[in-house]
Amino acid sequence: MSKKIVIIGGVAGGATAATRLRRLNEEDKIVLFEKGEYISFANCGLPYHVGGVIKERENLLLQTVDGMNQQYGLDVRNFSEVLEINPQSKSVTVLNHQTGERYVESYDQLIISTGAKAIVPPIVGIEEADNVFRLRNIPDMDQIKAYIAENQIATATVVGGGFIGLEMMENLVELGIQVQLIEMAPQVMPTIDIEMAQLIHSQMNIHGVNLILNDGLKEFRQNGRELLLTSGKTLQTDMTILSIGVLPENTLAKVAGLELGYKGGIKVNQQLQTSQPDIYAIGDAIEVIDLVSGQPTHIPLAWPANRQGRLVADIINGSDAGYFGTQGTAVAKVFELTVASTGNSERLLKQAGIEYETIHIHPNSHAGYYPGASPIALKLLFGIDGKILGAQAIGTEGVEKRIDVIATAMRFGARADQLASIELSYAPPYSSAKDPVNMLGYTADNILSGKVATFQWSQVDELISNNAFLLDVREEFELATGTIESSHHIPLNQLRQRLGELPKNQPIYVYCQVGHRGYNAARILSQAGFDVKNLDGGYKTYKTAHYRIKPLDYLSFNQTRHKSEDLKEPSEIIHLDACGLQCPGPILKVKEKIDKMSIGQKMEIEASDFGFGADLAAWCQNTGNTLLSNKIENGKVLATIVKGKSSISESEMKNLPSLGQEGVLKETKDGATMVVFSGDLDKALASMIIASGAAAYGKKVTIFFTFWGLSILKKQKVKKSGLAKLFDIMLPSKANNLPLSQMNMGGMGASMIKYIMKQKNVDSLPDMIEQAHQLGVKFVACTMSMDLMGIEKEELFDFVEYGGVATFIGDSEQANMQLFI
Structure with a gap:
């Protein structure tokens, strides 16, 4: 027996349902109502036609009314708006916008596919603004394109940093329009977490987008040409695109008395039936179940709408299939x-009260030795039972492939450690023998099996404030790209020989650049009896998370001119291809090349690691070299540097966009370092006075005590034997027993100085040392000198730290004052 099935709305859900219904049953009468002209179009392609990427408008029109009617034998009626659903009489009231006719159409089953509607808050002045647009359909797109073509648009504002907002931002930039984006949240792209979103923020800054976060649009002024923000700031704009988000289009369902749920989405069961059994609903109009948390939610995406369109046709034709949830891929x-992302973010997991573990890795998209490899920032979230809860990835190649694999594993209930067992295709141009997905599985297995404990970038600042012991195991040259405050430095290849420098009475928080060497260090230390945790994702994740967004005043990096009169211009330009190298490989190659270059010589660098731009900016800043340009083109970082300093005007310096945490070419060294070689009282006093003064001035002060200077740090004698005992006899027993460098007279001179100091109310040396310590001065004892002179840790003040020359050099890199005493 044939049925009459009425569908309200076309596009993804409605059009899919209509064609599937016909394939399953040739006898049923199928009527599709669409209030607009276009029944099936690629709404995800609309921004790209605005930007000229999709050249032909017709390419967006997937099906026409005549085409669907003829090919599928449907009754498709466009320009026909359903005004009312009448569940009792099983009919709908329809208005034909072309003829003005109103009529009633009956149904046996009804499918609601009305989609979502744009959120348009009641902003003051919006009615008077004639340059404000939204992008939901073909007519909206046509209006935007026409306005840009007919007006001299220099600046545009996008309000909202979701998918459509970001796509419109990019396409407006491609048209040569200067764009500013306003987002009320602390980040764009709410489906990912903040440390991942920072990569997008950085990319936006690089492309000249003025990104304004934690602020909202309050009022349109001057017919939309001026915007007042909630912060009180005002912006000038030639046009505004509102992309604040969407809500389910539920007007018909609400009036018909259908049950509504999350954000007003139409409630449906697993068979996509509403509270009226003969009425079904699909697509952006409905509430769905979050596949991860099991909680009701609203996820307006194309894949669920298409899937539901097919399923509802199957169900109406007797299938026992069901829709069991959306994971939001x-x-x-x-x-x-x-x-790309799938599943829940940390924010959603916290809201749902789900415990989870986090992994960040930075693998290459394919084998590093094959040209064109680029890094992927990959994040995996999984439960304490190993269940995969979500994943996020950002890169220039191979990103969606990895998320699709993880989404598939999630859908079929795989654990995080089981990702290691997925056999994926491999050839050097496409992947690596250990695919990034496999690497996530190996890393998850290490955590779940207890082989390593990790800590997160978000915990670092609290650890610093609590004086935790942070250990940097990167190589010396990597420190120029930045370090975590208060870190101790022992390169990984020296760690086994320097275990004695580490405390066993407190946890050690170890880190490297991306996490791999940190893991190796953690394994060494844990097996040596230390309580150790590895920084997940390494310094790279920490640095990315702390990226500082700066308004760019619409200046691009390439428009900035540099003065280089003080530099020679050698004819030969050095070219460096650092593509395919994983961090710290690109920086190491830069250092190797620049060491062989002449002052003033240029080097052009190409790298596939999109984080390399920020690293290079910091490296140039700390090594006295000049960064002339730093941009991303075709998925690669293209940079030009000059060996030595270029004289850049102050105004030009201010206009340079920041690619790193502290900007480009901005002198930020505020430290002071001192080597104290002498063990004489007068020189020790001078050292403490200078150190305390510098610390009070706000400088970060490090004093490196070596050879005879170690006597200044002594607090007590310890029992010794052999040569150590002989040295002990010859050296002062503690700081208060130091001799003068001149006129010591068997100790009489030192006693006279101490007496005069007391009379003049000058603090004693031990008191000065304690004051310097309280001011934050860092006291480092040279371990090599201690070994040679038989000095034990027990002899020295408790606050003394221990290190070698690398420790001193690392601190010196951040200093603009260096003394040898």
Whole structure:
């Protein structure tokens, strides 16, 4: 027996349901109502036609009314708006916008596919603004394109940093329009977490987008040409695109008395039936179940709408299939970056009260030795039972492939450690023998099996404030790209020989650049009896999370001119291909090359690691070299540097966009370092006075005590034997027993100085040392000198730290005052 099935709304859900219904049953009468002209179009492609990427408008039109009617034998009626659903009479009231006719159409089953509607808050002045647009359909797109073509648009503002907002931002930039984006949240792209979103923020700054976060649009002024923000700031704009988000289009369902749920989405069961059994609902109009948390939610994406359109047709034709939840797998292009995610973010997991573990890794998209490899920032979230809860990835190549694999594993209930067992295709141009997905599995297994404990970037600042012991195991040259405050430094290849420098009475928080060497260090230390944790994702994740967004005043990096009169211009330009190298490989190659270059010589660098731009900016800043340009093109970092300093005007310096945490070419060294070689009282006093003064001035002060200077740090004698005992006899027993460098006279001179100091109310040396310590001065004892002179740790003040020349050099890199006493 044939049925009459009425569908309200076309596009993804409705059009899919209509064609599937016909394939399953040739006898049923199928009527599809669409209030607009276009029944099936690629709404995800709309921004790209605005930007000229999709050249032909017709390419967006997937099906026409005549085409669907003829091919599928449907009754498709466009320009026909359903005004009312009448569940009791099983009919709908329809208005034909072309003829003005109103009529009633009956149904046996009804499918609601009304989609979502744009959120348009009641902003003051919006009615008077004639340059404000939204992008939901073909007519909206046509209006935006026409306005840009007919007006001299120099600046545009996008309000909202979701998928559509970011896509519109990029396409407006591609048209040569200067864009500013306003987002009320602390980040764009709410489906990912803040440390991942920072990569997008950095990319936006690089492309000249003025990103304004934690602020909202309060009022339109001057017919939309001026914007007043909630912070009180005002912005000038030639046009505004509102992309604040969407809500389910539920007007018909609400009036018909259908049950509504999360954000007003139409409630449906697993068979997509509403509270009226003969009425079904699909797509962006409905509430769905979050596959991870099991809680009701609203996820307006194309894949669920298409899937539900097919399923509802099957169910109406007797299938026992069901729709069991949405995991929110999505991907977007943001300039050269691909951003993809599946499942829940940390924010959603916290809201749902779900315990979880986190992994960050930074693998290459394919084998590093094959040209064109680029890094992927990959994040995996999984429960304490190993269940995969979500994943996020950002990079320039191979990003969506990895998320799709993880999304598939999630859908079929795989644990995080089981990702290691997925056999994926491999050839050097496409992957590596250990695919990034496999690497996530190996890392998860290490955590779940207890082989390593980790800590997160978000915990670092609290650890610093609590004086935790942070250990940097990177190589010396890497420190120029930045370090975590208060870190101790022992390169990994020296760690086994220097275990004695580490405390066993407190946890050690170890880190490297991306986490791999930190893991190796953690294994060494844990097996040596230390309580150790490894920084997940390494310094790279920590640095990315702390990226500082700065308004750019619409100046691009390439428009900034540099003065280089003081530099020679050698004819030969050095070219460096650092593509495919994993961090710290690119920086190491830069250092190797620049060491062989002449002052003033240029080097052009190409790298596939999109984080290399920030690293290079910091490295140039700390090594006295000049960064002339730093941009991303076709998925690669293209940079030009000059060996030595270039004289850049102060105004030009201010206009340089920041690619790193502290900006480009901005002198930020505020430290002071001292080597104290002497063990004489007068020189020790001078050292403490200078150190305390510098610390009070706000400088970060490190004093490195070596050879005879170690006597200044002594607090007590300890029992010794052999040569150590002989040295002990010859050296002062503690800081208060130091001799004068001149006129010591068997100790009489030192006693006279101490007497005069007391009369003049000058603090004693031990008191000065304690004051310097309280001011934050860092006291480092040279371990090599201690070994040679038989000095034990027990002899020295408790606050003394221990290190070698690398420790001193690392601190010196951040200093603009260095003394040898």
